[in-house]
Amino acid sequence: MSKQLTLEEIQNFEGKYPKQLWYLFLVEMWERFCFYGMRGVLTIFMVDQLFLSEKDSNLKYGAIQAFVYAFTFVGGIFADKILGFKRSLTFGAILMIAGNGLIAIDPHQFFYFGIALTIIGTGFFKPNISSMVGELYKDGDARRDAGFGMFYSGINIGALLGGALCVWLGKSHSWNLAFLAAAIVMVIGIIVFLATKRHLGPIGNSPIEHLPKTKKVTREVLVYVGALLCIPLIFIMIHNTSYTDMFMYVIGPLALLYFFFMLFKEKDKAVRQQLIAALTLILFSILFFAIFEQAGGSLALFANNNLHHNLLGVNIDPNVVNNGANSLFVIIFSPLLGLVWLAMAKKKIEPNTVVKFGLGFLLLAGAYYIFFCTRFFADADGKTSLGIFTLAYLAVTLGELCLSPIGLSMITKLSPKHLGGMMMGLWFLASAYGQYVAGLLGANMSSPDDNASLMDKLLGYTAGYHQLAIYSVIAGVAIILLSPFIKKLMHGVN
Numbered sequence: 123m124s125k126q127l128t129l130e131e132i133q134n135f136e137g138k139y140p141k142q143l144w145y146l147f148l149v150e151m152w153e154r155f156c157f158y159g160m161r162g163v164l165t166i167f168m169v170d171q172l173f174l175s176e177k178d179s180n181l182k183y184g185a186i187q188a189f190v191y192a193f194t195f196v197g198g199i200f201a202d203k204i205l206g207f208k209r210s211l212t213f214g215a216i217l218m219i220a221g222n223g224l225i226a227i228d229p230h231q232f233f234y235f236g237i238a239l240t241i242i243g244t245g246f247f248k249p250n251i252s253s254m255v256g257e258l259y260k261d262g263d264a265r266r267d268a269g270f271g272m273f274y275s276g277i278n279i280g281a282l283l284g285g286a287l288c289v290w291l292g293k294s295h296s297w298n299l300a301f302l303a304a305a306i307v308m309v310i311g312i313i314v315f316l317a318t319k320r321h322l323g324p325i326g327n328s329p330i331e332h333l334p335k336t337k338k339v340t341r342e343v344l345v346y347v348g349a350l351l352c353i354p355l356i357f358i359m360i361h362n363t364s365y366t367d368m369f370m371y372v373i374g375p376l377a378l379l380y381f382f383f384m385l386f387k388e389k390d391k392a393v394r395q396q397l398i399a400a401l402t403l404i405l406f407s408i409l410f411f412a413i414f415e416q417a418g419g420s421l422a423l424f425a426n427n428n429l430h431h432n433l434l435g436v437n438i439d440p441n442v443v444n445n446g447a448n449s450l451f452v453i454i455f456s457p458l459l460g461l462v463w464l465a466m467a468k469k470k471i472e473p474n475t476v477v478k479f480g481l482g483f484l485l486l487a488g489a490y491y492i493f494f495c496t497r498f499f500a501d502a503d504g505k506t507s508l509g510i511f512t513l514a515y516l517a518v519t520l521g522e523l524c525l526s527p528i529g530l531s532m533i534t535k536l537s538p539k540h541l542g543g544m545m546m547g548l549w550f551l552a553s554a555y556g557q558y559v560a561g562l563l564g565a566n567m568s569s570p571d572d573n574a575s576l577m578d579k580l581l582g583y584t585a586g587y588h589q590l591a592i593y594s595v596i597a598g599v600a601i602i603l604l605s606p607f608i609k610k611l612m613h614g615v616n
Contacts, residue, residue: 126323127323128323128324129323129324129325131323132322132323132325133259133260133263138265139265139268139269139272140258140259140269141321142318142321142322142325143255143269143272145318145321145322147272147276147277148318149211149251149311149314149318150251150280151279151280151311152280152307152308152310152314153218153247153277153308154278154280154284155281156222156284156304156305156308156311158282158285158288158445159284159285159288159289159300159303160222160284160304161187161285161417161445162285162289162445163288163292163297164179164182165419165422166289166292166423166426167229167292167297168183171230172233175568176423176568176579179423180419180420180565180568181363181366182360183560184363184366184558184559184560184564185359185561186241187418187557187558188370188554188557188558188561189241189359189366189369190240190241190244190245190554191550191551191553191556192370192373192551193241193245193246194244194245194546194547194550194554195373195377195544195547195548195554196547197210197245197246197247197250197547198544198546198548198550199544199547200246201246202329202540202541203330204329204330205328205342206326206327206328206331207251207253207325207326208250208322208328210247210250211246211250211326212312212315213243213246214245214246214247214248215243215308215311215315216312217239217242217246217349218239218240218243219309219312220239220243221235221236221239221241222304222305222308223236223301225237225301226298226299226302229297229298234360235353235357238352238357239353241356242349242350242356246349250546252534254322255270255534256531256534256535256542257326257542258325266531266534267531270534271460274452275456278450278452278456281446281449282446282449284303284304285445286442287303288300288301288303288304288445289441290439290442291303293439294439328342366558370554373551373554374555380544381401384541384544385397385398392613393538395611396612396613396615397536397541399611399612399615400545402604403476403529403532403533403608404549406597407552407553408559409594409597410486410556411552411560412558412559412563413560413563413594414522415553415557416560416563416564416587417444419560419561419564420563420567420586421444422445423564423568423583424580424583425440425443426440427579428500428506428576428580428583429443429506429508430506432508443511443515444511444515447512448518448519451516451520452522452523455520455523456523459520459524474605474616476601476602476604476605476612478524479524479529480597480598480599480600480601480605481524482521482522483525483595483598483601484594484595485518485520485521485524486517486598487591487595487598488521488591489514489515489518489591490587490588490590490591491587491591492510492513493584493587494585495510496510496511496580497581500580504575504576504579504580506580533546534546536612563586564586567583567585567587568582568583
């Protein structure tokens, strides 16, 4: 049996990327296949198969996605305190496989039970793999951003494949096959992780390894049992989204109380200020994700109803474009944007991270203005151009690339090691609120009349996209104006 690698040996890697990054990238790639495959079909499935209204489908979509990300906060804390990243990730993957497999058996009968399992599983999986990527680098290693950029770009291969395949399987063949595909790829992901986790050395080990075995096992089992006991609770809250409202009103303030409790326990003033800077970026990200995450809700229904099936002369399902264009553009443009930042850095004109956040909002504003402009290309039947819709996704992606991968890296750099999981969880909890608000925004855009014409639906959704463009401009300008103050709190972290 080979000797376990030390953290120092892992972090003293040569070249641009540590080899462990590729292993984690492969695991995350399959998880993203599963996640984006599911995300892309949720609202369509609920409208076409569960016969819900577009408004209810948007609300339930927002609730499901909100719980996915809310559980990442819980998963991050339990990984920090008890399980460690490795066990947390493995437990999460098993629940995701079980959830998707259950839905695959009977999508109509087991949809909500399967979704509840998938929500909990993603919560234990998602924050921990990003935290492990952060630990591959020493503090101050300039290669960290490049590593997160590659990780972020690479996993979009999974998102692209899952987004396209699950929509195609569900709409053209069988919903059972769509959910089965999501389960199968997660099996592949966990096999890859179990086969390569020895190369991570001490990264992700349980923080209670030193305790007597009985005490350690008891605590771990309590976490597993507690997670499973949440299944009926999530089931109820997704069924009745008014319960989701109450949950979201409670979980956010509790998370902030926990954050401030840990903040005041921190003795180092500079660390406290860095945590405040991180929280500021996290709060801004809520609005970003609320607008960005229309992709799985209102934009999925808009694509299903109001777009022609022609893109540059090719006949293609608009929902495949809606669910795959963003990932394809990330794969293409993430390395190119990285080169732009490098070129600007050499000339000493690269915008700092906070300004990039602001630019992300301004690009998002441009994207939603283009979505709004699709109304000007509509025919008398309320069908409009898939090409213009795809162009808007290019702007969405460029905005995302200015914020999301940099945000992940920034949270790991601004967080002390002992609070890494909590801060990563808080980042994803902000995504939960973004998803929740995304559902509310989508529901408000949808027509209250189920028998509304396609033209009425088009006008309703595009009017909503125009409002989102205005919100994005306001947020972008605000964060750019605040950037000198936030930058000061970061104490030289870039």
